Amino acid sequence: APRYPRYTREEVGRHRSPQDRVWVTHGTEVFDVTDFVELHPGGADKILLAAGGALEPFWALYAVHSQPHVLELLREYKVGELSPEEAPPAAAAAGDPFAGDPPRHPGLRVNSQKPFNAEPPAELLAERFLTPNELFFTRNHLPVPAVDPGSYRLRVEGPGGRALSLSLPELRSRFPKHEVTATLQCAGNRRAEMSQVRPVKGLPWDIGAISTARWGGARLRDVLLHAGFEEEREGEWHVCFEGLDADAGGAPYGASIPYGRAVSPAADVLLAYEMNGEELPRDHGFPVRVVVPGVVGARSVKWLRRVAVSPAESPSHWQQNDYKGFSPCVDWDTVDYKTAPAIQELPVQSAITHPRPGAAVPAGELTVKGYAWSGGGRPVVRVDVSLDGGRTWRVARLSGERPPPGRAWAWVLWELQAPVAAGAELEIVCKAVDGSYNVQPDSVAPIWNLRGVLSNAWHRVRVSVRD
Numbered sequence: 002a003p004r005y006p007r008y009t010r011e012e013v014g015r016h017r018s019p020q021d022r023v024w025v026t027h028g029t030e031v032f033d034v035t036d037f038v039e040l041h042p043g044g045a046d047k048i049l050l051a052a053g054g055a056l057e058p059f060w061a062l063y064a065v066h067s068q069p070h071v072l073e074l075l076r077e078y079k080v081g082e083l084s085p086e087e088a089p090p091a092a093a094a095a096g097d098p099f100a101g102d103p104p105r106h107p108g109l110r111v112n113s114q115k116p117f118n119a120e121p122p123a124e125l126l127a128e129r130f131l132t133p134n135e136l137f138f139t140r141n142h143l144p145v146p147a148v149d150p151g152s153y154r155l156r157v158e159g160p161g162g163r164a165l166s167l168s169l170p171e172l173r174s175r176f177p178k179h180e181v182t183a184t185l186q187c188a189g190n191r192r193a194e195m196s197q198v199r200p201v202k203g204l205p206w207d208i209g210a211i212s213t214a215r216w217g218g219a220r221l222r223d224v225l226l227h228a229g230f231e232e233e234r235e236g237e238w239h240v241c242f243e244g245l246d247a248d249a250g251g252a253p254y255g256a257s258i259p260y261g262r263a264v265s266p267a268a269d270v271l272l273a274y275e276m277n278g279e280e281l282p283r284d285h286g287f288p289v290r291v292v293v294p295g296v297v298g299a300r301s302v303k304w305l306r307r308v309a310v311s312p313a314e315s316p317s318h319w320q321q322n323d324y325k326g327f328s329p330c331v332d333w334d335t336v337d338y339k340t341a342p343a344i345q346e347l348p349v350q351s352a353i354t355h356p357r358p359g360a361a362v363p364a365g366e367l368t369v370k371g372y373a374w375s376g377g378g379r380p381v382v383r384v385d386v387s388l389d390g391g392r393t394w395r396v397a398r399l400s401g402e403r404p405p406p407g408r409a410w411a412w413v414l415w416e417l418q419a420p421v422a423a424g425a426e427l428e429i430v431c432k433a434v435d436g437s438y439n440v441q442p443d444s445v446a447p448i449w450n451l452r453g454v455l456s457n458a459w460h461r462v463r464v465s466v467r468d
């Protein structure tokens with residue numbers, strides 16, 4: 002057998018365009034597929050999405066690749082093997098706090114490198130109901146903590162000053178494993194559209210600060226009851242979470258949810274240690290994170306170190322002075338964070354994932370695709386799609402899981418086929434309706450807010466139809 006040169010993932014990651022050659026990996030093998038890009042039955046644009054990184058998460062979206070002839074074809078392009086050891090992070094010596102962050106797929110659309118914030122390519126977002134872990138959007142405020150699973154302990158403060166300290170094996174064995182399919186969405190999803198009205202402060206997320214996984218872990222409810230809490234608790238109480246990631250001043254990332262949601266068996270709040278059947282990836286909270294279905298992503302605290310019940314919400318910056326909505330008339334001179342409630346359940350949302358803005362689509366039958374979701378376990382009951390800017394509408398076909406009433410934690414994917422004529426300019430619009438008949442606002446300006454959160458206006462995509 003030929004001996005192949007060894008490359009690190011980082012070296013592979015430098016080959017992302019036909020000019021620099023297009024390299025991909027599969028297992029531990031490295032391939033230069035530059036000459037195949039234009040021959041790809043799925044299109045050159047699709048292969049380029051995976052350029053510089055692993056094929057597996059993309060092939061998980063398109064089952065056509067799980068046939069022997071595809072691997073045979075790939076073999077012709079082999080140029081190397083991945084080195085068993087990655088080069089040590091070069092920046093570590095320079096004292097870069099982010100030097101210990103995990104490697105990421107170069108196909109992600111990065112909004113900020115340090116801290117790492119990235120979304121999957123929009124056109125792939127709704128290709129599959131569960132988002133592959135490597136493509137799941139990542140929203141970090143701080144460096145990713147390095148956690149040794151052997152010495153990891155979760156501290157749960159019980160009533161009357163007693164505290165529980167749970168190792169990973171204890172969390173796994175003492176409480177039944179519960180699985181929930183839930184969509185996480187960041188409050189800043191679709192912020193880029195809001196900043197077109199007027200500048201806002203925050204990362205310019207496109208439509209991809211949302212993803213869906215099957216989470217597995219202990220119910221927070223079971224852990225709280227085990228710690229000695231009761232199902233009912235008189236007065237106002239909150240369950241506060243702290244992460245192992247801390248800012249320069251030592252303040253950990255933190256958030257809280259109301260006590261009632263934390264103990265409700267129907268709210269499905271998890272202390273998750275699994276994501277799509279695998280252990281949690283480092284970027285998503287290894288070894289344990291909170292998953293609060295139906296609630297803004299900010300409350301699903303990753304790298305969980307502490308759970309405590311308190312008469313007040315989490316004192317964290319991210320609970321008190323961020324992730325709140327304001328009137329369009331509030332600016333940075335007048336904002337008073339104490340006047341607005343922390344975002345918990347999110348409003349109804351939808352977006353078009355295909356085609357992309359500015360695309361030139363072929364005449365004939367056009368397929369429009371996207372996602373729709375609502376907070377609080379409210380199901381999406383309908384998605385309306387217009388091809389003429391909202392003058393006339395059609396109803397899209399929905400697909401997804403059939404959840405129990407009030408527990409629709411996951412998005413639905415939707416699709417609409419419609420004939421389109423050569424030369425036409427289309428303004429495609431989508432809007433979703435949830436089980437409480439909540440609808441999305443038709444435009445962004447009236448919901449503009451200085452932090453650019455809760456951006457859920459009708460999504461509009463302009464495309465032209467080729468002659």
Ligand code: HEM
Pocket residue numbers: 025034037041042043044047048049050051056059060063065066068070071074075
């Ligand atoms: C179809 C190979 C990467 C998306 C195919 C087919 C082959 C192939 C042989 C035809 C399969 C059949 O019908 O029997 C490859 C190779 C790749 C690669 C060798 C990498 C080097 C990708 C990536 C994506 C993708 C990264 C998506 C991001 C698709 C799609 C089709 C397809 C959507 C279906 C096309 C259709 O049926 O109209 N690919 N592929 N491929 N591929 Fe890939």
Ligand code: MTE
Pocket residue numbers: 137138139140141142143185186187188243244245246254255284285286297298299300301302303304
């Ligand atoms: N937990 C910790 N410890 N640190 C964080 O920065 N970000 C929050 C939340 N939990 C964050 C966190 C925000 S704002 C979101 S939207 C989700 O994690 C994103 O989860 P994901 O990166 O797994 O997609």
